Amino acid sequence: MTATPPAENLKEVESVAATAGDRFDEVFKHAVAARGFMPDEEGQALFLHARRCGADGPDGPWLEVGSYCGKSACYLGAAAEHDGRQLFALDHHRGSEENQPGWEYHESDLVDPAIGRIDTLPEFRRTIHAAGLEGTVVALVGDSVSVAAVWRTPLSLLFIDGGHGPEPAHGDYEGWVPHLAVGGLLLIHDVFPNPVDGGRPPFEIWSRAVNSGVFRQVDAVGSLRILRRTGEGI
Numbered sequence: 117m118t119a120t121p122p123a124e125n126l127k128e129v130e131s132v133a134a135t136a137g138d139r140f141d142e143v144f145k146h147a148v149a150a151r152g153f154m155p156d157e158e159g160q161a162l163f164l165h166a167r168r169c170g171a172d173g174p175d176g177p178w179l180e181v182g183s184y185c186g187k188s189a190c191y192l193g194a195a196a197e198h199d200g201r202q203l204f205a206l207d208h209h210r211g212s213e214e215n216q217p218g219w220e221y222h223e224s225d226l227v228d229p230a231i232g233r234i235d236t237l238p239e240f241r242r243t244i245h246a247a248g249l250e251g252t253v254v255a256l257v258g259d260s261v262s263v264a265a266v267w268r269t270p271l272s273l274l275f276i277d278g279g280h281g282p283e284p285a286h287g288d289y290e291g292w293v294p295h296l297a298v299g300g301l302l303l304i305h306d307v308f309p310n311p312v313d314g315g316r317p318p319f320e321i322w323s324r325a326v327n328s329g330v331f332r333q334v335d336a337v338g339s340l341r342i343l344r345r346t347g348e349g350i
């Protein structure tokens with residue numbers, strides 16, 4: 117496995133960003149300020165690999181599963197905007213298990229008082245609007261597996277950061293990976309090889325990709341894994 121030292125990635129992010137002037141700086145500021153679960157260093161790696169995919173990846177839109185309040189969508193959206201791609205940001209906006217009341221990552225101000233359930237869509241829309249990415253990032257509101265079942269367009273980039281339980285994580289993998297074109301990038305978040313660091317399902321789907329024989333890992337930054345599709349299949 118290749119794991120780029122964070123400082124190397126950071127240097128490259130800075131030099132890529134410098135060539136595009138103030139626009140990346142502006143979007144990055146919104147990404148850092150956005151609520152969510154993407155450490156800066158991993159967000160920068162997301163951006164960097166998306167930029168590479170925009171330059172030499174296959175044709176087609178990009179899709180992320182799990183947008184929450186729009187943090188990762190800003191990093192991916194900055195790259196998508198630069199390369200004239202479209203990013204579909206898919207989330208039912210009701211939060212994952214760990215976002216529900218009584219769980220570790222619950223944020224009570226994100227509960228819609230009218231229905232007593234989490235609704236991250238308004239905050240997501242504020243984030244994307246503030247970052248000036250409304251022309252690039254298209255919100256898809258619904259259940260991941262249901263949308264995947266009717267999706268028909270080959271993807272150039274797929275970022276999986278949805279539900280982290282066994283059923284949603286494997287559902288995301290089985291539903292969306294078949295839509296990723298050969299040569300495209302698969303990015304998986306919250307992959308923890310050591311169970312004491314975090315839950316197993318993202319690690320399990322990463323293992324499926326690595327053992328499938330149709331993905332090659334190109335980088336690893338924190339809990340983010342970046343793989344390129346080298347053949348058909350899952």
Ligand SMILES: C[S@@+](CC[C@H](N)C(=O)[O-])C[C@H]1O[C@@H](n2cnc3c(N)ncnc32)[C@H](O)[C@@H]1O
Binds near residue numbers: 151154184207284
């Ligand atoms: C870890 S958060 C995403 C964090 C986000 N990428 C960021 O940068 O902050 C996971 C998200 O997946 C969404 N989610 C969980 N299960 C889902 C499902 N079956 N379909 C659609 N979205 C789902 C949740 O609503 C939640 O917003």
